Amino acid sequence: MKITTDKEPALYPAINNVFPDAKHRDSKYKNNIIEQNNRDIKSRYKVMKGFKSPFSALIFCTVFEKIRQLHRAKDESEQCAEA
Known part of the structure; x- marks a missing residue:
């Protein structure tokens, strides 16, 4: 499992306690998809x-x-038509 967060210091021990096997990536610019x-x-x-x-x-x-x-469906159909 991969978890991407910002560089909030409180998240490091919390993620290690809850998900010890997870790979924690911290990046200011790779905010998670939900955000x-x-x-x-x-x-x-x-x-x-x-x-x-x-x-x-x-x-x-x-x-x-x-x-x-x-809107996503429309954009995807336009991309298919252009190809």
Whole structure:
């Protein structure tokens, strides 16, 4: 298992305790995929100034992910057409 984190000092002993066999990679520039994936959601969330309820957050994230999947499918089909 590989775990990629930033260079937060508290993470080193925590990862060694929980996942002793894991390979820990620390890189300021290779942030994990989840952080990169949430970048768009965070930027939209800041504009909205928060959610009024957990249900509205759930609806937003669900719809946001569906739209993202549609854009990915469109981009992939365009790449296939260009080749």
